[in-house]
Amino acid sequence: MTPLYIGLMSGTSLDGVDGVLADFDSAGGALRVLHHVARPFDEPLRQELMALNSPGDNELHRAALAANRLAREYAQVSLALLEQAGADRSQVVAIGAHGQTVRHRPLEFDGTGYTLQLHNPSLLAELTGIAIVSDFRSRDVAAGGHGAPLAPAFHQAVFADPDHEVAVLNVGGIANLTLLAPGRDALGFDCGPGNALMDLWCQRHLGRPYDAEGAWAAQGRVLPELLSSLLAEPWLASAPPKSTGRDLFNPGWLDARLSDTTLRPEDVQATLCEFTASAAAQHLRMLQAAASTLIVCGGGAYNTQLMGRLAALLPGTEVIDSGQRGLPPLQVEAAAFAWLARQRVLEAPGNLPSVTGAQGPRVLGGWFAA
CATH class of the missing domain: 3.30.420.40 (ATPase, nucleotide binding domain)
Incomplete structure (x- = not known):
């Protein structure tokens, strides 16, 4: 079997996590989704993620704990994908998981602004034993772009x-x-x-x-x-x-x-x-x-x-x-993050400056080893 990638997506709908297990044709890089798993958020997590979109009491503490919970949700989806496929984690090159966006203010305040996604990729690497690619948006923002859409x-x-x-x-x-x-x-x-x-x-x-x-x-x-x-x-x-x-x-x-x-x-x-x-x-x-x-x-x-x-x-x-x-x-955005993880592994750009307004193509994502 060709090397595999997992892509995970939890978006602004706040309904849960979609994950895909994908492989890419070695000749042309064509994507093939092998399996898809959807896992809804339980109501307390959904409500907390929604609340963290706005300023609130003790939000740094709450955000850190929500990030841990999110990493555990991501791990459950990733492991379910491997179980469905009868695949071993050693076959997966990386998991692409960008986290849950709770603030997005590029180019504001100081000219650079910020984009903030809740995630604990280190915990996800520990729970899955697979390398994680995360933090896809911030490099584009640092290069003068919006960091979105990717x-x-x-x-x-x-x-x-x-x-x-x-x-x-x-x-x-x-x-x-x-x-x-x-x-x-x-x-x-x-x-x-x-x-x-x-x-x-x-x-x-x-x-x-x-x-x-x-x-x-x-x-x-x-x-x-x-x-x-x-x-x-x-x-x-x-x-x-x-x-x-x-x-x-x-x-x-x-x-x-x-x-x-x-x-x-x-x-x-x-x-x-x-x-x-x-x-x-x-x-x-x-x-x-x-x-x-x-x-x-x-x-x-x-x-x-x-x-x-x-x-x-x-x-x-x-x-x-x-x-x-x-x-x-429901597979498109998760597949996009599998693709973006692969771009990071290949050290190939993941952004389009014509889309985000960044100063040029950039390799996106931080690497968290297994």
């Missing part, structure tokens, strides 16, 4: 079409967009909230973690005034490179735009779904993109209402999920 380099490697312009939309907690045009540098940036606000509203009113298939949103109607208020957010009109997170699109941001308490909750949900779709569509129009296909990945690809609204807002563009291109939506 997925476009991977999107370019697996989804680019030599004959057609293709766009990739990852809808996690935050949505990011990649534009791949033959003969041109890839473009990519965060384009607004993905599932974060929809999930928040669903949890608040239905007590459910998310709106399965967008069924609740489909019961409501879009509120034009509220939608206009949401789309008036200045960040949406800013030019790339750009990135965002729960630092901006958080409960306080939404509540400040919901002064009318008589709105039907399902109508607000329908409007939040439309907001996510409209923000992505507007960014594609802003770039004057001529993408023949929009490939959607992340949990949002399973939101039937969202996929329908994207198709309606982008006539002439085929809207498909990434599974139709060989990589199921």
